[in-house]
Amino acid sequence: MTPIRRKALEALHADHRPVGAYDLADRISPAGGRRLAPISIYRALDFLVEQGFVHRLSSRNAYVACLHGHGADEVVAFLICEACGGVDEDSSPAMKKAVAAIAQIRQFSPSHQVVEIVGRCEHCRGARS
Ligand SMILES: [Zn+2]
Ligand SMILES: [Zn+2]
Structure with missing residues (x-):
């Protein structure tokens, strides 16, 4: 897993509230450094959603870490x-x-x-x- 993916997943696990992509970019960008590009964040999030580590909440346009590790076909x-x-x-x-x-x-x-x-x-x- 790439550092961005790992950091994104850790940040989502640290919060039980849904986090938007831009908010997430702020949280995992290096302190004092440049903010990560939204495209990098979205790529990392797409990967995490595909792998089932993270869910996307459509109504909030935000992401939460999966708590259950269920299969991809689960409702x-x-x-x-x-x-x-x-x-x-x-x-x-x-x-x-x-x-x-x-x-x-x-x-x-x-x-x-x-x-x-x-x-x-x-x-x-x-x-x-
Ligand atoms: Zn409450
Ligand atoms: Zn889940």
Whole structure:
């Protein structure tokens, strides 16, 4: 793995919130040095997404490290907290079956299977002001 890919992955693992490509460029560019070119960041992120190390959250145009190491054909549900911005992911055999059934009925061949659920995480639900 190239240094940029490794650093990008480490930076995403260090934060449980989704990180945009430009924000990521700031975080992994050398201190006092030139900021990494966006094209280098996007290439590194594309690689990490392809390999299944990282997920792209379409609705936020941001990236999160994969927490589960599941297969590429898994249907992943993201639980996105609107209060703290935290993201958790989970999957279930029942959800995978249901999505596969819908795709089959529609004769649809999925390439990217992500469910985004927005709401409040366990932590933020408990913290009432
Ligand atoms: Zn994952
Ligand atoms: Zn939260």
